[in-house]
Amino acid sequence: MRGWSKQLFAAIADGVDGSPRRKWAAMHTAMAEITEHDVTVEMRRHDKEALEFDITHCRFAEFFRALGEPELGALLVCEADFDIAAAGGGDVTFTRDQTIMQGALSCTFRYKFAPR
Numbered sequence: 001m002r003g004w005s006k007q008l009f010a011a012i013a014d015g016v017d018g019s020p021r022r023k024w025a026a027m028h029t030a031m032a033e034i035t036e037h038d039v040t041v042e043m044r045r046h047d048k049e050a051l052e053f054d055i056t057h058c059r060f061a062e063f064f065r066a067l068g069e070p071e072l073g074a075l076l077v078c079e080a081d082f083d084i085a086a087a088g089g090g091d092v093t094f095t096r097d098q099t100i101m102q103g104a105l106s107c108t109f110r111y112k113f114a115p116r
Helices: 002-014 020-035 059-066 070-078 080-086
Strands: 039-046 050-058 092-095 107-113
Touching (some): 002 020, 002 080, 059 070, 070 080
């Protein structure tokens, strides 16, 4: 499934015109629009060098935990964030130290942007 997800998001990125950072931005924005009603976001930083936010409530995590399948949720939902970040090539780096899906109180999203 991880291989499929990587291929899927790479194919989506190929269909977006522009630089790797523009590809990432388009995909990140689209995902945010899809998930905005199912997560609670606390913005930490948003400038030309970085985008940092925490998810403090996640209905996806609630769903998969209720099923007793948080590992499946992590695979299907959380890991896709890394595939989307990969569309940014060397222009965007992404780290996440923890997720609600895996039992933490929040998901930490940390994007760094290469200088333009």
